[in-house]
Amino acid sequence: xxxxxxxxxxxxxxxxxxxxxxxxxxxxxxxxxxxxxxxxxxxxxxxxxxxxxxxxxxxxxxxxxxxxxxxxxxxxxxxxxxxxxxxxxxxxxxxxxxxxxxxxxxxxxxxxxxxxx
Amino acid sequence: xxxxxxxxxxxxxxxxxxxxxxxxxxxxxxxxxxxxxxxxxxxxxxxxxxxxxxxxxxxxxxxxxxxxxxxxxxxxxxxxxxxxxxxxxxxxxxxxxxxxxxxxxxxxxx
Numbered sequence: 001x002x003x004x005x006x007x008x009x010x011x012x013x014x015x016x017x018x019x020x021x022x023x024x025x026x027x028x029x030x031x032x033x034x035x036x037x038x039x040x041x042x043x044x045x046x047x048x049x050x051x052x053x054x055x056x057x058x059x060x061x062x063x064x065x066x067x068x069x070x071x072x073x074x075x076x077x078x079x080x081x082x083x084x085x086x087x088x089x090x091x092x093x094x095x096x097x098x099x100x101x102x103x104x105x106x107x108x109x110x111x112x113x114x115x116x117x
Numbered sequence: 118x119x120x121x122x123x124x125x126x127x128x129x130x131x132x133x134x135x136x137x138x139x140x141x142x143x144x145x146x147x148x149x150x151x152x153x154x155x156x157x158x159x160x161x162x163x164x165x166x167x168x169x170x171x172x173x174x175x176x177x178x179x180x181x182x183x184x185x186x187x188x189x190x191x192x193x194x195x196x197x198x199x200x201x202x203x204x205x206x207x208x209x210x211x212x213x214x215x216x217x218x219x220x221x222x223x224x225x226x227x
Contacts, residue, residue, distance in 0.1 A: 004160075033215075042121070042206055042217030043161070056214055091160055098213040106151065106208075106215070108160035 002026065006092050006109035014117050018080035021112045025074070025094030031055075032069055033106070034077050035091040043091055049075065050098055082116045089113050119144045119211050123218035131226050136194035138221050140207035145185045148210040152181050152192050155204045155220065164205075165192070197225045 005024040013019050025032050030051050035043035046065065047057040051072040060067070064083070069075040079086055089111040095104050120143040130136060140150070149168045153161040165174045165181040167190065173182040178195040194201055206220040 006160075040219065042208075042219045044217075045214060048214060093161075104149065104210065105163050105166050106153075106161075107163065108153075110158075110160045113158070 004092055004094055004107050004109035006090075006112055008112055009110065010113045010115075012115045012117065013082055015084055016081040018078065019082055019114065020079075021077045021090050021092075021114075023075045023077070023092030023109060025092070026107055029094035029096050029107075030072070031095045031098045031104075032075050033091075033093040033095075034067055034075070035093065037089045037091055037111070039088070046077070048098070055098065079114075082114075084116050087114055087116045119147075119209055119216040121207060121209050121216050121218040123205075123207060123221050125221060126219065127222045127224075129224040129226060130197055132197060132199060134197055134225075136192075136197050136201070136223060136225075138192040138194075138205050138207075138223070140190040140192070140218055142188045142190075142209040142216070144209070144211055145188050146211060147185065150181075150183055150190050150210070151208045151215070152179075152190075153206045153208065155206060161206065197223075199225045199227050201225050 032049045034046045037043045046060045047067045048055040049069045067077045091111045092109045093106045122141045151166045152164045167174045167183040180193045204220040204222045208215040208217045
């Protein structure tokens with residue numbers, strides 16, 4: 001089975017520029033997650049979708065970050081404008097169901113390494 | 118809010134030694150607990166998932182235990198190999214979302 005696809009693999013931008021990341025989850029997975037992982041830390045949930053609806057975006061800096069999941073399949077995460085502290089790996093993950101609903105094993109993509117200069 | 122802690126942050130062992138990795142969580146009302154492996158520059162790979170009703174899960178040389186009442190999980194890796202060198206993260210599921218620890222970085226010396 002194909003895994004979670006993410007692009008680009010790496011991105012270098014200057015502060016105040018904008019950037020977008022793309023994720024295509026495993027086919028049939030209803031739940032999609034975007035995580036931010038700063039070096040030396042565990043992943044922090046930015047936003048969680050169930051199909052095309054938002055389940056949790058409490059830790060998403062909404063003044064600069066936005067995300068959408070059109071048609072309940074692939075998703076994009078955008079940062080505008082970027083700050084130095086946004087430098088991190090952005091991970092996309094998907095699961096068949098949300099935690100607590102049954103089969104909730106998470107599958108991760110390889111991530112996008114973002115450097116803001 | 119769930120807080121997940123992994124101690125130590127790093128561990129170095131000689132090849133063949135058994136590994137014991139610890140994970141603690143503050144909110145015991147979890148649905149499940151997952152252990153992941155992360156290689157440098159890569160995403161996370163799920164190793165084991167323990168449901169809240171289970172005490173342990175095993176896969177090959179890996180065994181994970183769960184004690185909800187004390188808020189602890191332990192990952193055991195038997196007979197470690199250099200290929201086991203990676204960062205191991207645990208994640209606790211509450212309220213339909215996961216909370217991750219910062220991970221334990223393991224180095225197995227040949």
